[in-house]
Amino acid sequence: MPSQLLSDRILEIGFSKIREVMGKVEAAKRKGIAVTDLSIGRPDFDTPGHIKEAAAKALAEGKVHYTASAGTLELREALCHRFQEDYQLKIDPAEILVTTGAAEAIFIGLMSVLNPGDEVLVPEPMYVYYPGYASFGGAKCVPIPLQEENQFLLKADYLEKFITEKTKVLILNSPHNPTGQVFLQEDLEPIARLARRHNILVVSDDIYNGMLYDGVEHFPIAKAPGMKERTLIIGSFSKTYAMDGWRIGYLIAPGEVITQALKLHQHIVSCPNTFVQVGAQAALTAPQDCVRQMAAEFDRRRKALMARLDGIGLPYVRPRGAFYVFPSIKKFGLTSARFADFLLEKARTAVVPGDAFGPQGEGYVRISYCAPVEEIEKGMDRVRSALAQL
């Protein structure tokens, strides 16, 4: 088919470079090569049993038909309860849309507020799909380079330099993929003041908020004065409850945004999957021990990985959330793509090249600790031997 028949909009966006790494890992495995996969960005745990049982029961009971487009009232009420309990944040069910993962929540949220010519500020390195979402909305993604020497954190005075009269949205992601950093209340409050002063909306992608270490706490920016009415909270069950394949997440936003986003949501999915919503409700209403247990295990792996990195002498900013470390590989003089290929070939260990997260990620690789400690240690020992050859 002649490519002129394709839309400019679709040709503008690209594929995820993380998926390219997955392809290489698959190809190696097909050749019978055992690879330690530290490239994946999803928990390797099974979904907790009580969640699976609730969904299986719903299926057995015939909960197989459409629900309300916004998601069942029971699930939205369970979300309100969790936000109240975890963050003392009062949310109304009318401010929630249950979506097909956080991916859909970001998409419909942004499509509901962006106009052609708008600018979307995003700290870089950034989650791979943000530029594509902005482009779909006809907007320009404006990266804000995060610096290793500033712990990859964002400060309001630095952010202000990137604001123009076209700035409509600031996307924040904390805990952060790929650096594992957590934006703290002391930095978020001045950022919130800026957002109010310049009339900017904040999309707060909080999907890793269940994974925090070293005693740091998640501060939802919507809690800052005057921010609830200008914040779109993006949430997901994917990471917190090891439910990435279930495809369920949510958008929490001011009622006006939800009303408009609901139209697009109806156009593309009608409603979220029915029995998956029952599983998600069970996840929220049961005691949260499974979340704490998974986070404790991630913490053990984080420490094991940091010990190996220290041994190898790869510098990194100590991660405090999510399940990623973002070490610098600058001293080896290779591009991050070549470095990742080298590790896959010589150390049979897969990591993601930092440039997958934008040019600011060049000179780094993302290592995830979604694998058992022994596996991480074996893979990193091979990395050590391979790097000794460089």
Ligand SMILES: Cc1ncc(COP(=O)(O)O)c(C=O)c1O
């Ligand atoms: C920062 C960030 N936002 C959103 C998503 C999408 O998550 P979901 O599986 O809920 O669609 C991911 C997935 O890795 C992510 O890392």
